[in-house]
Amino acid sequence: MKKFFYWSALGLLTVILGVCVLSSWITPYDPLLPDLDALKQAPSLSHLMGTDDRGRDVLSRIIAGGRFSISLGIFTTVFALLIGIIFGFISGYYCGWMDSLAGVAINITLAFPSLLLAIALSSVMEPGYKSIFVTLVVIGWAGFAKLIRGETLKLKNSPHVQAARVLGASDLYIFLKHILPLSAGIIITAVTLRVGVSILMESSLSFLGLGIQPPMPTWGGMVSQGRDFFRSAPWMTMFPGIIITLTILSLNIAGEGYKELSAHNVKKYK
Numbered sequence: 001m002k003k004f005f006y007w008s009a010l011g012l013l014t015v016i017l018g019v020c021v022l023s024s025w026i027t028p029y030d031p032l033l034p035d036l037d038a039l040k041q042a043p044s045l046s047h048l049m050g051t052d053d054r055g056r057d058v059l060s061r062i063i064a065g066g067r068f069s070i071s072l073g074i075f076t077t078v079f080a081l082l083i084g085i086i087f088g089f090i091s092g093y094y095c096g097w098m099d100s101l102a103g104v105a106i107n108i109t110l111a112f113p114s115l116l117l118a119i120a121l122s123s124v125m126e127p128g129y130k131s132i133f134v135t136l137v138v139i140g141w142a143g144f145a146k147l148i149r150g151e152t153l154k155l156k157n158s159p160h161v162q163a164a165r166v167l168g169a170s171d172l173y174i175f176l177k178h179i180l181p182l183s184a185g186i187i188i189t190a191v192t193l194r195v196g197v198s199i200l201m202e203s204s205l206s207f208l209g210l211g212i213q214p215p216m217p218t219w220g221g222m223v224s225q226g227r228d229f230f231r232s233a234p235w236m237t238m239f240p241g242i243i244i245t246l247t248i249l250s251l252n253i254a255g256e257g258y259k260e261l262s263a264h265n266v267k268k269y270k
Contacts, residue, residue, distance in 0.1 A: 084144025
């Protein structure tokens, strides 16, 4: 049953990513072009998810908005992971004053609630793609650094690492060849969870007006826009909200499933 949910979530993610990648070619309508003759139309055969208060097709805007929301989630997570790997490895492998310095930076970042820190950072920068990118990287790197540090501390004195060190392997080689592969399962799980958190965070900031600005669609921005018309046109908020929920849920299930499936291989490697 767990494998069924894992593969189902993976399949749904593949579909969502594929649709977002092909968004420029498969959107049925122009997501930015208003249509005054189709204001707040209910879902129908011509507009499967209805239209918004300016007559724009909701489905087309969801597809176009996914390109920004998901790309932000993925790219900010990759950059946060790279920074976290550098700080986490240096902190856990060398210890001493490096560990203390990195620990202070990690703890300061983690001390603030993520959403409040994101709001504070976004409010001092001009709203847009760059500000959201920087904000999500800043609030995401510390969690990866703490995770990598813990894995490095756990594995750096293991027999195969000590053998590689005796044979003259460099520290970078030891990390890339012996520590990182054994941590891959938990890191990939953390990455999938962080992508989901980043998408949700971007949606929250866009909902508050601190994200990508209109008329460019994002999932959070569409939810924010539709809240004023929830009674008369609930589909404006409902469909973007459903897509956000399904995407984050699929990421979480896929990440946990990968962790369980890779656990046996890690044990054999050890």
